[in-house]
Amino acid sequence: MFESKKELELFVEKLPVFKRPKLRLEQYPTDAPLVAAAVWDAYMRGLLTEVLDLGCGTGRFSLAAAAMGARRVLCIDIDPEAIQIAKETAEALGLGAVDFLVADATRLWLGRSFAVVFQNPPFGIWSGRGSDIAFLQTALRHGEVVYTIHKLPTLNYVSAKAEELGGVLKVLERAVITIKPMYRHHRKRLHKVEVFLAVVRQKA
Numbered sequence: 001m002f003e004s005k006k007e008l009e010l011f012v013e014k015l016p017v018f019k020r021p022k023l024r025l026e027q028y029p030t031d032a033p034l035v036a037a038a039v040w041d042a043y044m045r046g047l048l049t050e051v052l053d054l055g056c057g058t059g060r061f062s063l064a065a066a067a068m069g070a071r072r073v074l075c076i077d078i079d080p081e082a083i084q085i086a087k088e089t090a091e092a093l094g095l096g097a098v099d100f101l102v103a104d105a106t107r108l109w110l111g112r113s114f115a116v117v118f119q120n121p122p123f124g125i126w127s128g129r130g131s132d133i134a135f136l137q138t139a140l141r142h143g144e145v146v147y148t149i150h151k152l153p154t155l156n157y158v159s160a161k162a163e164e165l166g167g168v169l170k171v172l173e174r175a176v177i178t179i180k181p182m183y184r185h186h187r188k189r190l191h192k193v194e195v196f197l198a199v200v201r202q203k204a
Contacts, residue, residue, distance in 0.1 A: 035121075047116040051065045055121055096109065116146070145199060149195055153194070
């Protein structure tokens with residue numbers, strides 16, 4: 001367990017990332033400062049009990065939550081290669097509280113609820129329009145509180161959709177993330193994207 005959000009961020013920054021990222025899944029490493037901000041906020045609110053990491057990729061949210069003492073974490077992703085990286089990392093770090101499941105997050109029904117859900121859903125550029133809202137719908141179906149990352153220009157749209165799905169959205173942070181060249185269409189040395197981190201709570 002770390003004593004500060006900055007220590008947690010440094011831990012996340014050192015975690016392994018995708019070996020062969022898949023463009024159709026919009027696989028990018030989730031921004032370490034945003035992961036730390038979300039997990040630290042959940043920790044301070046006492047939410048790190050039953051945790052779901054939806055579309056977990058290589059497990060940055062899952063491993064950060066486990067490192068902060070989460071009782072049980074379920075890491076779910078459609079990509080077996082990403083799950084394998086997350087699993088190997090958890091084993092290497094001795095984080096035994098994390099379970100892993102290969103499944104499509106947009107078609108998921110677990111039949112149980114979690115105290116908190118973390119997600120960095122696809123923005124819908126390559127994965128198909130509406131995939132970000134499909135993730136949010138699954139998250140709200142399974143979690144009382146959801147931490148989620150989206151492109152900043154979609155803020156009003158995502159907020160309205162969250163309300164339609166029975167949630168209330170509050171922006172925690174706005175940020176500009178930098179993505180290093182990972183795919184053939186990347187021509188810039190660094191690609192900058194404006195995003196927001198939000199917490200969505202089920203309406204009382």
